[in-house]
Amino acid sequence: MALKANEQSCTKVWIFNVLLGLCLVIALLFHGFFNKGYSFILTSSPPSEGGDSSTKKGQLSVVEGPGPLLEARGKVVKPQVNVKAPWVPDNTTTLCPLVPPQLVGALEPFQDAPSFEEVVKLNPGLEPGGHFHPPDCRARSRVAVVIPYRDREQHLRILLHNLHPMLMRQQLDYAIIVVELAQPTEFNRAMLLNIGAVEALGLWDFQCFIFHDVDLVPENDRNLYTCPKMPRHLSVFVDIFGYHLPHQMIFGGVTALKREQFYAINGYPNKYFGWGGEDDDMASRITESNLTITRDELDVAKYRMLQHDRDWGNDPNPNRYKLINTWKSRHDKDGLNSLQYTIQTVEFRPAYTWINVTIDKDTILKVRTALVRVLCVAPSFFDVCSGGSS
Numbered sequence: 001m002a003l004k005a006n007e008q009s010c011t012k013v014w015i016f017n018v019l020l021g022l023c024l025v026i027a028l029l030f031h032g033f034f035n036k037g038y039s040f041i042l043t044s045s046p047p048s049e050g051g052d053s054s055t056k057k058g059q060l061s062v063v064e065g066p067g068p069l070l071e072a073r074g075k076v077v078k079p080q081v082n083v084k085a086p087w088v089p090d091n092t093t094t095l096c097p098l099v100p101p102q103l104v105g106a107l108e109p110f111q112d113a114p115s116f117e118e119v120v121k122l123n124p125g126l127e128p129g130g131h132f133h134p135p136d137c138r139a140r141s142r143v144a145v146v147i148p149y150r151d152r153e154q155h156l157r158i159l160l161h162n163l164h165p166m167l168m169r170q171q172l173d174y175a176i177i178v179v180e181l182a183q184p185t186e187f188n189r190a191m192l193l194n195i196g197a198v199e200a201l202g203l204w205d206f207q208c209f210i211f212h213d214v215d216l217v218p219e220n221d222r223n224l225y226t227c228p229k230m231p232r233h234l235s236v237f238v239d240i241f242g243y244h245l246p247h248q249m250i251f252g253g254v255t256a257l258k259r260e261q262f263y264a265i266n267g268y269p270n271k272y273f274g275w276g277g278e279d280d281d282m283a284s285r286i287t288e289s290n291l292t293i294t295r296d297e298l299d300v301a302k303y304r305m306l307q308h309d310r311d312w313g314n315d316p317n318p319n320r321y322k323l324i325n326t327w328k329s330r331h332d333k334d335g336l337n338s339l340q341y342t343i344q345t346v347e348f349r350p351a352y353t354w355i356n357v358t359i360d361k362d363t364i365l366k367v368r369t370a371l372v373r374v375l376c377v378a379p380s381f382f383d384v385c386s387g388g389s390s
């Protein structure tokens with residue numbers, strides 16, 4: 001009897017070893033797979049410095065639809081939305097002047113919060129979904145302003161009341177893309193920025209992303225919402241911090257990245273739920289990729305922060321330090337190339353494009369461990385084998 005039990009146990013040990021071997025092979029394959037995707041392959045050539053790559057040939061092509069599909073770490077990232085934006089094609093034939101002529105410099109931000117319909121009335125030329133391009137010249141930049149959002153209508157009204165006239169004076173081809181995370185999932189600013197960028201490219205051939213918190217209002221229209229050669233931190237000097245930059249690695253609030261740069265660094269990490277950490281992780285991704293964070297001087301890069309209580313479902317993330325410390329090991333596999341979400345609705349509302357999105361937090365936090373867990377942990381075998389013939 002005892003012998004039989006022993007034999008049975010050994011068979012299980014044998015099966016367990018086979019599984020363990022299989023597991024190792026899979027782990028190695030997995031590793032190889034992800035490492036192969038390391039190079040920054042782009043399916044389109046990067047735009048020339050002036051913004052529009054067609055300008056060199058002296059002929060401006062009509063802009064009327066989605067951007068090209070781009071790769072992040074070897075994976076083509078496709079937008080989910082498959083609707084045509086109701087935006088008039090841009091067939092202008094001359095470039096706008098290098099320095100927009102209508103800029104005024106320092107602004108006294110509007111404090112009032114008109115309805116979105118009123119904002120549209122105040123800003124003639126604004127299309128549904130909050131899109132605009134100068135009617136008589138070709139904008140030098142096509143810019144998606146991506147705003148991560150939840151339950152802050154008052155702030156969004158104030159912000160758009162300020163942004164639309166300023167961006168029109170800057171002669172940009174731009175749209176405001178508001179990405180709302182459906183309840184009850186804990187807020188995830190970084191993921192909403194990834195989603196907004198990917199879906200924005202499905203609507204229009206944007207070349208540049210401005211990632212914008214809803215509570216920061218610019219105080220100078222010479223703070224151009226464009227993407228220079230290097231990533232730019234725009235909200236350098238914020239009133240509630242005494243117009244003082246706390247440290248050099250800050251890259252939160254309002255930031256600008258060229259689309260090719262954003263895809264090359266695999267976008268934002270997805271695993272930061274709750275408040276904090278994702279901006280530092282992003283700063284590390286940027287510097288690791290030999291890009292430099294640039295900033296304007298004090299009189300230009302000034303912002304006013306709108307006051308608010310802490311939002312429900314956005315408490316400081318207790319895991320943020322652990323995540324920041326391991327940013328490097330996640331750079332290749334956590335980002336645009338592992339983005340998972342479901343678009344619920346896209347609406348071209350007066351003054352902004354609204355994207356309602358759901359995220360499955362458990363899936364995001366477990367993506368790569370699921371397969372490994374099934375094959376490697378095999379708890380029942382392990383229990384039987386280690387427990388002997390009891």
Ligand SMILES: *[C@@H]1O[C@H](CO)[C@@H](O)[C@H](O)[C@H]1NC(C)=O
Nearest residue numbers: 062087088089090091092093
């Ligand atoms: C450009 O588009 C506008 C609006 O769709 C149209 O009225 C105009 O005729 C077009 N111009 C050219 C040169 O195609």
Ligand SMILES: *[C@@H]1O[C@H](CO)[C@@H](O)[C@H](O)[C@H]1NC(C)=O
Nearest residue numbers: 180182183344345356357358
């Ligand atoms: C967003 O989508 C979710 C899921 O479909 C839905 O429950 C929620 O009501 C939507 N949010 C708004 C503001 O409509």
Ligand SMILES: *[C@@H]1O[C@H](CO)[C@@H](O)[C@H](O)[C@H]1NC(C)=O
Nearest residue numbers: 038040264287288289290291
């Ligand atoms: C950054 O520059 C270093 C030194 O020139 C180089 O070894 C490294 O490959 C570069 N990294 C990237 C991501 O381009």
